[in-house]
Amino acid sequence: AMDRVPLRRVPSIRSQLRAQGLLEDFMKDHSPDMFNRRYAQCYPPGTP
């Protein structure tokens, strides 16, 4: 009752967009959102 799951490492979405020259436009197009602000926010249960 134990199992190994092999994990693969691939270029991130950011890396692929950068390689395609699309990252800057992507960031601008998705404003205002977490990508432009470079963070995610979470308000866990119990947070006023």
Added chain:
Amino acid sequence: SLRLGRSSEKIYNFMDAQYFGEISVGNPPQNFSVIFDTGSADLWVPSSYCVSHACALHRRFKAFESHSFHHDGRTFGIHYGSGHLLGVMGRDTVKIGQLVTLNQEFGESVYEPGSTFVTAKFDGVLGLAYQSLAEILGNPVFDNMIAHKIVDEPVFSFYLSRRTKTSTPEGELLLGGIDEALYTGPINWLPVSAKGYWQIKMESVAVQGVSSFCPRGCQAIVDTGTSLIGGPTNEILILQQLIGATPTNIGEFLIDCGRLSSLPHVTFILGGKEYTLTSEHYVRKEMFGNRDLCFSGFQAIDIVSPEGPLWILGDVFLTEYYSIFDRGHDRVGLARA
């Protein structure tokens, strides 16, 4: 979130995720690649009914082909950068390696707006955090594995390698135990301080041996779904200055690749033990054209928790340290990978 009567909301960042593995859903099994994310608690994959461009480029779950599928009828929504992923909930058999979970609640996304997922190499996400973070009603996958005694021990562990594709393994998730071949030295056990994320207390962060951040202690989460090391904006900006990183117009921080050997060490103090990263560890190199670009492995992320602002120990940290997530004792173990 209002439907669930909660004020909480997780916003996912899939932009930097790099490690994923295979699972199957349904009977006969339908395969999907998913991020195994300790920073969330839901399982979702694209639905065959999804008509978004992103779905067209990924494997989609065909509920009508599964003999074991149970329709739920409720909807769920997961917020991410530019939009709101929408889906419907269902139950079906989920297989991870040889471990089979029957009647697992999961989400089928029917709407994936924007272009975020278009280039994603993964189809969905399998969350491994505590149930309190779940958007989808029902037990998260690992909770069900524990409840139905599918795993011997209520423990899973991650090995993430920085090595290139020519070497194997690039990473491993071990469900139900610890792989002693993948780490050296003793395991340092850290109690979970809040059961949502895999959240632990961090004593301080030092730059070149000098305690610079959270000198009275702070909170950190161990998050395999995040690529970089995150921290409160004010502190990360100072840290970027200390390592000589320069901001770009899209909010990334560049470092001169020629200066790596002269950059300071950054040390995280956890459970009285020092976890030191050199510049080789915390700088990410990417080829752009025919030259290397060096990026800071730190990012500003303001996450509020009742215990205070959170730091996030993502892949940049976890590639150096084998991580063990122990639900039986609600603790995280770290050892040199």
